[in-house]
Amino acid sequence: MNITPEYSCDVLIIGSGAAGLSLALRLAEHRSVIVLSKGPMSEGSTLYAQGGIAAVFDETDSVDSHVEDTLIAGAGLCEPHAVSFVASNARHCVQWLIDQGVLFDTQLQPNGEASFHLTREGGHSHRRILHAADATGKAVETTLVGKALAHPNIRVLERRNAVDLIVSHKIGLPGPHRVMGAWIWNRDLEKVETCRAACVVLATGGASKVYQYTTNPDIASGDGIAMAWRAGCRVANLEFNQFHPTALFHPQARNFLLTEALRGEGALLKRPDGSRFMPDFDERAELAPRDIVARAIDHEMKRLGVDCLYLDISHKPQAFIRQHFPMIYEKLLGLGIDLTKDPVPVVPAAHYTCGGVMVDEAGRSDVDGLYAIGEVSYTGLHGANRMASNSLLECLVYGWSAAEDIKKRPPVTDCVPLPAWDESRVDNADERVVIQHNWHELRLLMWDYVGIVRTTRRLERALRRITMLQQEIDEYYAHFRVSNNLLELRNLVQVAELIVRCAMQRKESRGLHYTLDYPQPLSDAGPSVLTPPLYIKR
Incomplete structure (x- = not known):
């Protein structure tokens, strides 16, 4: 119609x-x-x-x-x-x-x-x-x-x-x-x-x-x-999904970012014992690009078996910190952390596509x-x-x-009539728990298998499970009326597949893509391009 x-x-x-x-x-x-x-x-x-x-x-x-x-x-x-x-x-x-x-x-x-x-x-x-x-x-x-x-x-x-x-x-x-x-x-x-x-x-x-x-x-x-x-x-x-090195590690503010400008103005990354570690990984130390800093934090967390590391700018004058970072200062103070005095617990988190x-x-x-x-x-x-x-x-x-x-x-x-959305053969969803379950499973498997450090085996496991999730979600999408969560889940599982397929194409480590199976960069590399079934060259 x-x-x-x-x-x-x-x-x-x-x-x-x-x-x-x-x-x-x-x-x-x-x-x-x-x-x-x-x-x-x-x-x-x-x-x-x-x-x-x-x-x-x-x-x-x-x-x-x-x-x-x-x-x-x-x-x-x-x-x-x-x-x-x-x-x-x-x-x-x-x-x-x-x-x-x-x-x-x-x-x-x-x-x-x-x-x-x-x-x-x-x-x-x-x-x-x-x-x-x-x-x-x-x-x-x-x-x-x-x-x-x-x-x-x-x-x-x-x-x-x-x-x-x-x-x-x-x-x-x-x-x-x-x-x-x-x-x-x-x-x-x-x-x-x-x-x-x-x-x-x-x-x-x-x-x-x-x-x-x-x-x-x-x-x-x-x-x-x-x-x-x-x-x-x-x-x-x-x-190449960028993991920001310094997201706040706190149960009440899991998405809160600690801007790179903190490190630009002298903040230092430290282990739980107060020692610095970035000079061991790159001569630019805290001002190295984000992929290097995120991998260094990930490495130290795994090596030490700790949940987080720390970002410390307390050696700078209090007035300087409050003037340059007023929003961060107030946010942290509300969580019981004084940016002018305390090291701030941080972990890497997915940040930019x-x-x-x-x-x-x-x-x-x-x-x-x-x-x-x-x-x-x-x-x-x-x-x-x-x-x-x-x-x-x-x-x-x-x-x-x-x-x-x-x-x-x-x-x-162009006044060509457009097709109406067809809901004649769908029902109201009766098992929304399915959406929530698939949602959490997808995000966790991407974190575990397609995160900061990858392997071919992890990517293969991720793709197998994503394919199964796609089948379940496509069936659900075909039989039930749409909702915000269903639309987002359908899109997320599609993008997850594309991320994994791009990662499997790249037989090297470069920038934000680091794989233990191919730890060195290739001498000649280009973008990883995926072409959809419906692609028609213009």
């Missing part, structure tokens, strides 16, 4: 973080825009980003240096053209953010003039991180949300999950393989709605919720990657009219390991470049 869609727009943006909202605001004067948000509009990884945004604003720094640092951190697997593209466009994209009203920290120069206070993080050779204290993401997100809600040409739909993309070849339309819109789960009405759009942009973030322990909010369930794969898009480098949907410099995927920007995408910027504070930057740069490309496309002209 064909229907007139509940919604129609020029551009449907799935996701309301820095990538999605910056794109929406750049397009709103030229196109009608709908922004889809799974929960409250501001909830997402952007809100919790602490460190900042990397861009060259200092006269002693250079774009070439930013490029070189990124290439080194990416362990030889970055696409040089993508790194140069992002670093070269960083300043004007960050300036756009400043023009929107984001207030980055400043400092007075000896001549009395104010300049941005720039901090340094792991992998950077210069101070080039613009930040708003230790809550940069909150400053960015709240500013962009306010702007978007006030714009008459941006319609925001909260508490909506994208169920799947509507693509032409799946609904029997002739012509080029193109996106037509999306099916949307309205969580308040508990029904699936239809949205027609000339362009659809995936800005859904990463997939770190596939792991038992993560710094990400609950919504980071790989939705965009899974939907793009089902629509016929290639994915790449999903074996470096691979994703393959796109070009305009954010275009393999399906015409379908874009992917931000953490959901694979641009070639991050290679085998993302350098600190390049993530929000990538959102802004590709939000700009995608907007420029979309402006060249015609607005909605």
